[in-house]
Amino acid sequence: MSKKIGKQTIAFRNKPSVIGFYSVAGMKEGEGNFKDYFQMILEDDLLGENTFEHAERRLFELAIKNAIKESGCKDEDIGLLISGDLLNQIVTANYAARSFNIPLLGLYGACSTMAESLAVGAALVDGGHYNNVACCTGSHFSSAERQYRFPLELGNQRPPTSQWTVTGSGCTIISNKPSKIKVVNATFGKVIDYGISDVNNMGAAMAPAAMSTIIAHLKDTKTNVEDYDLILTGDLGKLGSEILMDLMEHEGYKLGQNYNDCGQMMFADRQKTFQGASGAGCSAIVLNSYVFQKMLKGEYKRVLFCATGALLSTTTVQQGDTIPCICHAVELSVEE
Amino acid sequence: MSKKIGKQTIAFRNKPSVIGFYSVAGMKEGEGNFKDYFQMILEDDLLGENTFEHAERRLFELAIKNAIKESGCKDEDIGLLISGDLLNQIVTANYAARSFNIPLLGLYGACSTMAESLAVGAALVDGGHYNNVACCTGSHFSSAERQYRFPLELGNQRPPTSQWTVTGSGCTIISNKPSKIKVVNATFGKVIDYGISDVNNMGAAMAPAAMSTIIAHLKDTKTNVEDYDLILTGDLGKLGSEILMDLMEHEGYKLGQNYNDCGQMMFADRQKTFQGASGAGCSAIVLNSYVFQKMLKGEYKRVLFCATGALLSTTTVQQGDTIPCICHAVELSVEE
Numbered sequence: 205m206s207k208k209i210g211k212q213t214i215a216f217r218n219k220p221s222v223i224g225f226y227s228v229a230g231m232k233e234g235e236g237n238f239k240d241y242f243q244m245i246l247e248d249d250l251l252g253e254n255t256f257e258h259a260e261r262r263l264f265e266l267a268i269k270n271a272i273k274e275s276g277c278k279d280e281d282i283g284l285l286i287s288g289d290l291l292n293q294i295v296t297a298n299y300a301a302r303s304f305n306i307p308l309l310g311l312y313g314a315c316s317t318m319a320e321s322l323a324v325g326a327a328l329v330d331g332g333h334y335n336n337v338a339c340c341t342g343s344h345f346s347s348a349e350r351q352y353r354f355p356l357e358l359g360n361q362r363p364p365t366s367q368w369t370v371t372g373s374g375c376t377i378i379s380n381k382p383s384k385i386k387v388v389n390a391t392f393g394k395v396i397d398y399g400i401s402d403v404n405n406m407g408a409a410m411a412p413a414a415m416s417t418i419i420a421h422l423k424d425t426k427t428n429v430e431d432y433d434l435i436l437t438g439d440l441g442k443l444g445s446e447i448l449m450d451l452m453e454h455e456g457y458k459l460g461q462n463y464n465d466c467g468q469m470m471f472a473d474r475q476k477t478f479q480g481a482s483g484a485g486c487s488a489i490v491l492n493s494y495v496f497q498k499m500l501k502g503e504y505k506r507v508l509f510c511a512t513g514a515l516l517s518t519t520t521v522q523q524g525d526t527i528p529c530i531c532h533a534v535e536l537s538v539e540e
Numbered sequence: 541m542s543k544k545i546g547k548q549t550i551a552f553r554n555k556p557s558v559i560g561f562y563s564v565a566g567m568k569e570g571e572g573n574f575k576d577y578f579q580m581i582l583e584d585d586l587l588g589e590n591t592f593e594h595a596e597r598r599l600f601e602l603a604i605k606n607a608i609k610e611s612g613c614k615d616e617d618i619g620l621l622i623s624g625d626l627l628n629q630i631v632t633a634n635y636a637a638r639s640f641n642i643p644l645l646g647l648y649g650a651c652s653t654m655a656e657s658l659a660v661g662a663a664l665v666d667g668g669h670y671n672n673v674a675c676c677t678g679s680h681f682s683s684a685e686r687q688y689r690f691p692l693e694l695g696n697q698r699p700p701t702s703q704w705t706v707t708g709s710g711c712t713i714i715s716n717k718p719s720k721i722k723v724v725n726a727t728f729g730k731v732i733d734y735g736i737s738d739v740n741n742m743g744a745a746m747a748p749a750a751m752s753t754i755i756a757h758l759k760d761t762k763t764n765v766e767d768y769d770l771i772l773t774g775d776l777g778k779l780g781s782e783i784l785m786d787l788m789e790h791e792g793y794k795l796g797q798n799y800n801d802c803g804q805m806m807f808a809d810r811q812k813t814f815q816g817a818s819g820a821g822c823s824a825i826v827l828n829s830y831v832f833q834k835m836l837k838g839e840y841k842r843v844l845f846c847a848t849g850a851l852l853s854t855t856t857v858q859q860g861d862t863i864p865c866i867c868h869a870v871e872l873s874v875e876e
Contacts, residue, residue, distance in 0.1 A: 212643055214664075214669040214670070255859055257855055257856070257859060258859070284728055288648060291853065291855070292628040292629070292853040292854070292855060293628070293648065293650065293851065293852065293853035293856075294648045294851075295851065295852070295853045295855065295856050298731060298851035298864055298866075299731075299851075299856070299861065299864060301730075301731040301864075302731050302733050302864050305730065306730065307548055307727075307728035307729055307730050308728070308729070308730065308731050308866060309647075309656065309660065309728055310647065310648045310649050310656070310851075310866075311645075311646065311647055311648065312624060312629065312630045312646045312647065312648045313646050314629065320645065320646070324645065324660065327663075327664055327667060327669050328550075328663055328667070330667060330669075331663060331664070331666060331667020331668065331669065332667065333550040333663050333666075333667065334550070351855075391643075392620055392643035392644070392645055393643055393644070394637075394641065394642065394643050394644065395634060395635075395637040395638050395644050397638050515629065515630075515631065515634035515635075515646075516629065516631070517627065517628040517629040517631045518628070519593055519627070519628060519631065519687075520593070520629075520631050520635070523591055523593060523594070525635065528634055528635060528637075528638050530634075530644060530646075
């Protein structure tokens, strides 16, 4: 009866499918390594709005509207919108949902939200509760930067371990209708805190959470690292990815050529983002463009998508707390 | 196959059960109308911590730990913790989860979080993905007040339409094991915005969302208001409850003696909280003490629990946005 296949991983027996996906990328992202994959690249990061926070809502609305369109569904076919973002009180998801006549399930998992929403969405479709759900997240460099760090006008110097928050939004439509890409199982992560307190080194803080979830997934599913065409973390960045590889090796798992990180891959070196990209939008726009497109072409057949999130706030930093992190993983597979 | 019973309501065919519940209430709440129902009443709202934010985490930890104990489970029996709170980046839920070796699904639904977490938890148990899950939320007057409104030291005057954020946390354990109280179905709410912008009148802002979800639920389940022993909204307060009754009557539904509101019921008049209580902890501690206890005694057999949330942030207020709101409903039933 139970679909729990291991201590931490839940299996989807009814094969929920990806029937539509869409990514909207900001201007800087549109000049990076995935420029040929994004479905939409902005010409104005403000989208004609008067604040960056309002612009972020437009990003979400564009991603949701176009993903629904790509799936061949209409708004009324979507039973539930599952969405969250980085702004306080997830106001981007909340306000964007006003534009759709669809019930909202609001989530918060920081930059792990794309995997978190896919895991919940696939479970609700798998359980027979919904026919189609929309899973969406994203971020905006300018709204995140001024909420979490400094006023943009200050022009603060960025340390070498820092990452660049992605402007972009991605949305996936999960359905009980058949399609080529299936959501096979999901591993919800535990909150892991290795005592890192440097808010400019998120990769180091998040790497142990990624290790925890990936190892739990491999043990639960009795698979090895080599069984996957791609193991993709969310936004550890260059340094964080190296730390993850070291941590995994110490536990006896060797991440090889099939491992990569969305944060590490996003920007070209000439774009000077130090450790690479971050933000809930980072893994969201890579998954909903590059990864799904490669899966449809058959270039990737089995993918472990592991989005990572740092669960701090400015208040916890001010009160001297360390940074707890989480990683949720979703296994995706191509069926001919 | 589909368990969707209406446009917005999902039914739980496998009868997920409430096998444990616990509420921790603050000092002021412990002197209010539910003082004989709360399982734990604090003697110190700081719980020996150095900040109110740290105290709020202890509240959650106490509620979760004791709910698991009451259910007869051990930590390792709980497959997933489903939790969220009012603080930025839901840090209470995130940091409290460090104390448990249980994966976390982080949610944000403002003061609707208790119903939101129950709906998700019951769906995941119903779908066979988990045997037991813990659903927890709460709030702390002092942390919420200083994050959303003014520094506590300012001693700001409170307007007559205002409500008092509850200090307290409630946790429910949902299971596939049989027990007397069943979760029958759930209605996820749409985001509703009637253009209210007064942050000191949340009841008025939230009432239309409550109406939307309650009417959707009644239509989907083909039931009438009179079919329930109790229809209980989350924290509309006195004024908000009156507005809801007016709005419902305008639509042809007469909420009568079987309707009440947790915010309206919480405090005694002598406690001078104006419109009553609010906060994610408000409906959480009423449900996880009074309501479940009355259900176990057979005094309530069919309950529609409708937690309401205002989805604003301080930034949206500063940028002149109106207040979007949401209400999630969960139907509970006693089976002998």
